[in-house]
Amino acid sequence: MEGNARFGEILEEADRLPLEDQETLIEVLQKRTRDHRRTELARDIQEAQKEFEEGTCRPATADELMREILS
Numbered sequence: 001m002e003g004n005a006r007f008g009e010i011l012e013e014a015d016r017l018p019l020e021d022q023e024t025l026i027e028v029l030q031k032r033t034r035d036h037r038r039t040e041l042a043r044d045i046q047e048a049q050k051e052f053e054e055g056t057c058r059p060a061t062a063d064e065l066m067r068e069i070l071s
Contacts, residue, residue, distance in 0.1 A: 014022060051057040060068075 014025060017025065048057070
């Protein structure tokens with residue numbers, strides 16, 4: 001619950017910023033989000049490559065993957 005209250009406080013503070021600063025804040029947050037997702041993707045790729053090299057992954061068809069994702 002504390003996290004939600006803190007998030008609300010951050011939004012209120014952002015609303016108090018001048019419009020130009022709000023736009024800059026949005027740009028900074030978008031860049032950080034992209035960077036974070038890129039880091040996560042790189043980590044996932046490294047993990048998949050390691051599993052492949054160790055032989056701990058198995059080949060799968062697209063249909064098998066979709067069934068696994070949707071289950």
